[in-house]
Amino acid sequence: MTEFQSALDHVHATLSELREQGVELRASASALTRLENTPTVAKQAPEPVPSPLPAVEARPLSPAPDGSKAVRLAALRGPVLACTLCPHLVKSRTQVVFGVGHPEAELMFVGEAPGEDEDLQGEPFVGKAGQLLTKIIAAMGFSRDDVYIGNVLKCRPDMPPGESGNRKPKPAEMATCLPYLRQQIDIIQPRALVALGATAMEGLLGAVEPMAKLRGRWHDFHGIPLMATYHPAYLLRNQSLTEKRKVWEDMLLVLERLAKPITEKQRGFFLGKG
Ligand code: URA
Numbered sequence: 480m481t482e483f484q485s486a487l488d489h490v491h492a493t494l495s496e497l498r499e500q501g502v503e504l505r506a507s508a509s510a511l512t513r514l515e516n517t518p519t520v521a522k523q524a525p526e527p528v529p530s531p532l533p534a535v536e537a538r539p540l541s542p543a544p545d546g547s548k549a550v551r552l553a554a555l556r557g558p559v560l561a562c563t564l565c566p567h568l569v570k571s572r573t574q575v576v577f578g579v580g581h582p583e584a585e586l587m588f589v590g591e592a593p594g595e596d597e598d599l600q601g602e603p604f605v606g607k608a609g610q611l612l613t614k615i616i617a618a619m620g621f622s623r624d625d626v627y628i629g630n631v632l633k634c635r636p637d638m639p640p641g642e643s644g645n646r647k648p649k650p651a652e653m654a655t656c657l658p659y660l661r662q663q664i665d666i667i668q669p670r671a672l673v674a675l676g677a678t679a680m681e682g683l684l685g686a687v688e689p690m691a692k693l694r695g696r697w698h699d700f701h702g703i704p705l706m707a708t709y710h711p712a713y714l715l716r717n718q719s720l721t722e723k724r725k726v727w728e729d730m731l732l733v734l735e736r737l738a739k740p741i742t743e744k745q746r747g748f749f750l751g752k753g
Contacts, residue, residue, distance in 0.1 A: 551666045552666050555663065562634075576597050578627060578629035578633075578663055579603060585626075586737065587627040587672050589660065591647065591676055592645075608710065608712040611714060620745075629663055631683060632656045648678065669703060676709065680707050684700065690709055690713075709725065711726075731746065
């Protein structure tokens, strides 16, 4: 079996599983036709989980990168890197950006899609927004190697000829790619997920709402607690203490949910003098 065939089989299996569970999928008719000749399109967002919620049980982080999760993630990587489900993105991408971090991470961050820097380097969140995310992760008491970082869409969205910058991924692109993220999450089984930005929330839950309404409370992604917060690129555009504090309060909720000790200093970040 070729890597491509095996990637398709993974996607088919995930789609059937979701459909069996009564989850309807949203994607462009052409994307679904390519996948399985089934043009059904719809979306269903799971109910948000009311906050506050009890902390989830702590799990020791294995230092060994060769556990079964690492093996399963490595097995998934090949087919994902060879994916050709979105021919327009295959044409424009430098490479597929799979994801990075600890296979047994307790905490996983999910962004929308690679940008130019990530497309060139093959790693999520390495550009300016990524550097800010790394600082946020450090302020929480983790390193990038402790957590897992991925995107809903694994290819950089293509840009019109002659245009630079990054565009938002389309719902159909995210729906086509989502089964890969679901498999990553199923393998890693993080104790909490953080969606970075409204587009990531749209890709994960089909939640088309402003971040102001989504952030600061727990949602549910197939049984895993999901916190929504602003994308770090938003914080780069809005450098006010108030907005930084909002993201930080969301991260404090995450730390509480993970039952991590929080210092007084951490509690006070971005209050007053910042
Ligand atoms: N923005 C994202 O959403 N993901 C990245 O990997 C980089 C920037």
